Amino acid sequence: MSGLDETHDPSRTSWVGSANGHPHFPVQNLPLGIFSAQGTGRRVGAAIGDFILDLLTVGSLLDEDWLDDLSHPVLNAWLARGPQDQRALRRRLSDLLSDEQHRDDVEAALLGQSEATMHLPCIVGDYTDFYVGIHHATNVGRQFRPDQPLLPNYKHVPIGYHGRASSVRASGEPVIRPNGQRKPPEAEEPVFGASRRLDYELELGLWIGRGNRLGEPIPIDQADEAIAGYCLLNDWSARDLQAWEYQPLGPFLAKNFLTSVSPWVVTAEALRPFRKAQPPRPAGDPQPLPYLQGGSAEPALDLTIEALISTEQMRARGLPPHRLSHGNASAAMYWTAAQIVAHHTVNGCNLQPGDLIGTGTLSTDSNDGLGSLLEISRGGKQPVTLPTGETRSFLEDGDELTLTARAERKGFVTIGFGECTGEVVGLA
Amino acid sequence: MSGLDETHDPSRTSWVGSANGHPHFPVQNLPLGIFSAQGTGRRVGAAIGDFILDLLTVGSLLDEDWLDDLSHPVLNAWLARGPQDQRALRRRLSDLLSDEQHRDDVEAALLGQSEATMHLPCIVGDYTDFYVGIHHATNVGRQFRPDQPLLPNYKHVPIGYHGRASSVRASGEPVIRPNGQRKPPEAEEPVFGASRRLDYELELGLWIGRGNRLGEPIPIDQADEAIAGYCLLNDWSARDLQAWEYQPLGPFLAKNFLTSVSPWVVTAEALRPFRKAQPPRPAGDPQPLPYLQGGSAEPALDLTIEALISTEQMRARGLPPHRLSHGNASAAMYWTAAQIVAHHTVNGCNLQPGDLIGTGTLSTDSNDGLGSLLEISRGGKQPVTLPTGETRSFLEDGDELTLTARAERKGFVTIGFGECTGEVVGLA
Numbered sequence A, B: 001m002s003g004l005d006e007t008h009d010p011s012r013t014s015w016v017g018s019a020n021g022h023p024h025f026p027v028q029n030l031p032l033g034i035f036s037a038q039g040t041g042r043r044v045g046a047a048i049g050d051f052i053l054d055l056l057t058v059g060s061l062l063d064e065d066w067l068d069d070l071s072h073p074v075l076n077a078w079l080a081r082g083p084q085d086q087r088a089l090r091r092r093l094s095d096l097l098s099d100e101q102h103r104d105d106v107e108a109a110l111l112g113q114s115e116a117t118m119h120l121p122c123i124v125g126d127y128t129d130f131y132v133g134i135h136h137a138t139n140v141g142r143q144f145r146p147d148q149p150l151l152p153n154y155k156h157v158p159i160g161y162h163g164r165a166s167s168v169r170a171s172g173e174p175v176i177r178p179n180g181q182r183k184p185p186e187a188e189e190p191v192f193g194a195s196r197r198l199d200y201e202l203e204l205g206l207w208i209g210r211g212n213r214l215g216e217p218i219p220i221d222q223a224d225e226a227i228a229g230y231c232l233l234n235d236w237s238a239r240d241l242q243a244w245e246y247q248p249l250g251p252f253l254a255k256n257f258l259t260s261v262s263p264w265v266v267t268a269e270a271l272r273p274f275r276k277a278q279p280p281r282p283a284g285d286p287q288p289l290p291y292l293q294g295g296s297a298e299p300a301l302d303l304t305i306e307a308l309i310s311t312e313q314m315r316a317r318g319l320p321p322h323r324l325s326h327g328n329a330s331a332a333m334y335w336t337a338a339q340i341v342a343h344h345t346v347n348g349c350n351l352q353p354g355d356l357i358g359t360g361t362l363s364t365d366s367n368d369g370l371g372s373l374l375e376i377s378r379g380g381k382q383p384v385t386l387p388t389g390e391t392r393s394f395l396e397d398g399d400e401l402t403l404t405a406r407a408e409r410k411g412f413v414t415i416g417f418g419e420c421t422g423e424v425v426g427l428a
Helices: A064-070 A083-098 A103-107 A134-144 A220-226 A239-245 A312-316 A337-345 B064-070 B083-098 B103-107 B134-144 B220-226 B239-245 B312-316 B337-345
Strands: A032-037 A043-048 A051-054 A110-112 A116-119 A127-130 A160-162 A168-170 A179-182 A191-194 A202-208 A227-234 A259-261 A303-310 A322-328 A356-358 A400-407 A415-425 B032-037 B043-048 B051-054 B110-112 B116-119 B127-130 B160-162 B168-170 B179-182 B191-194 B202-208 B227-234 B259-261 B303-310 B322-328 B356-358 B400-407 B415-425
Touching (some): A032 A051, A051 A083, A160 B160, A220 A227, A220 A337, A227 A337, A227 A400, A227 A415, A303 A312, A337 A356, B051 B083, B160 B337, B202 B337, B220 B227, B220 B337, B227 B400, B227 B415, B259 B415, B303 B312, B337 B356
Parallel strands (some): A127 A356, A168 A259, B127 B356
Antiparallel strands (some): A032 A043, A032 A116, A179 A191, A202 A227, A202 A356, A227 A259, A303 A322, A303 A400, A400 A415, B032 B116, B043 B051, B051 B110, B127 B160, B179 B191, B202 B227, B202 B356, B227 B259, B303 B400, B400 B415
8 A cells, every 4th residue: 555644644643632533534534625604705624523624724834835726715726736735735734633733723723514514615617427336237227128237338338428517516405306207107108297216326426636638538547646536426316207318318307406415525645545456357357448457556445335314204203314225335336436537538538627527326236235226126116114114215305315435444544424415305 | 570679670781891791790690709819818709790899898888787797708707697688788789880980999999800719608517418400310310229210208308418518619629539449340349449430410509698596497488588699519429439338328438529619609689580480390299298388489590500521632622611411400400499498407407607508410301401421421331422532431530520500581681600610630
């Protein structure tokens, strides 16, 4: 495991008490985000325990050269600077939050997370969603195309498509149940109305850092450097709209009413201890084409990802959220993040700082690792039963769906992604 | 034909001599665009004859309230103001360019188009491409799915998908032949290399003006007001990449290496005299669902669109470009621009000022009205012969492809869209 430094040292603690042992934000994490609080506009912050460190307020303790790009109300300009500056800022923040030397000044720049509102970390120029979860692709393919669940291109091409950037929102945005056309199987003609098969999709998001110029692909051995950080991503989906509209050009209104992301950019640097080799391809699978081979020997991430549901009834009865699924992200991913970036740009397509790329739904091959209700309920045929006795084939109004992720490895401090959550709201 | 005013008066002429009888830019057009010239940054201009009127330079002659939004290097803020201000600016420019009253001041703000570089008129937040050309959909569908050229949803759903915003460029951008995976029909495995089936697509583009908030659809009777203007759009396509990658999520690398648009925003107001009723649906076709019915009685546009090719050999021999196709846009469109906007937002998806929407390839039902080489050459089986004796199934390096459009109607002055052009460049 190369490139580890004192910021990853598991013995390092912070003088911010809540950080030590924090499930998401110990001093080994230090994700970046955009927050606002009463009386402030949007500002760049780093999460530490239950607090946010306001970076501009401690600007005099940072490299002067960084301040212009850290003074925007979004992270695009900062992430565009590339990995060297990301690493340097991380080191500096880690020192400031563990050493006592500047404690008074730094403590004055802390704000409780409960007092802040988190925003989308970047202006998303483009949002692309991939489909690298092979078990998801197989499970869904079986429902849409029983005769051929996995298409012949799947093991050669990291399949992806363009999503809608304007409707990407930070965690917490209400999920307004979309209207649209659906065609019930028994009907001759489509009908119009609110979706009856509203679903979530458990995904990781990649935030692009430096990007590339039009016409200049990012080779796979440079692809990791283009990824500034990661988040959770919920690709809310209206399955009934999707089934009717998606041929031949792919999903459109079934997806573009909302995409939610967790607000903290967990940096590639913070995730370095959790990198590992990509699981080998099953025997008999084709080798990737040369442009998709090579790069880091540890391109995968050891991440546990979870989806939880909380219904109105559960909340009224004081019950905790119910876990719908949990699994390891890498076990779900047939293609790595680096392969995604190399493929996306191989034709010359330009990625820009702050672009968002979703992995696609990450389901494992286990029944408790399915990343959508479409899979869990077998297309609605086997509803899941919740602790209240309620059942769910798809999401109902008032349901709150939460995604979470953590990176854990023996000998290192566990770090988390925070949450990506949204509550379904019926049409007025 | 409602809403015509003195700006549409065919007897109105400009004191800019080249405007009178100009094939694109008489005083009845006045499209807006972003230009730069030696020593200037990007600025808002209006085309008049062979010239560009620099709007900020005549700022003292315009409504003071407009100047902030006209001083950006892109049109997004100006288009966001909605149709009333578009109309008022048009009236003012028309008066300034036809009356002699302020001629000296206005003349000093003119710049030759040959001295300027045109840029993308807006920052494109999102680019969506539709598929409303029913003859194109049928022709292409026949090649990809001979058994079912037009899918069952086509006459119910205005099919669309998200494109790549970062690679939208103004006319003139070189078309770098993209690399990618393709699977020759006889091969067991895909191969990697430069596309051998590079194509153009003749489309119209819609520039969004005011837009809508997330969760608040634009009803069809307000949809026309959301469209600030129109342009030509070439959705460059690598057919061999597309055939291999497009299942199940739609085209991706086959399209996102470049999309070109003509640089002038021809305003909805300028096109008002050329509006007409939508041709009736063929007998037996289903009625649109209610959210796609209503709105303007004249939702279609009387536009003649053309595609022309010029090869290196043709240019070396001094031959003019060869017309590959020409036809009427409305005759090609199964769904109107207003239906496109109503459908795109019906699920709550938000359009933003400066968003770009393509119609999809506009082929007529005639052999001389096919909007792509894929259709003209019948998938490569029947190459077209050019005046030099050269043949083309798809585009070759050095080919220059130009789209153009004009609106003409008896009793009115013809206006044009200018050109959307690009030359194919081989990989280095």
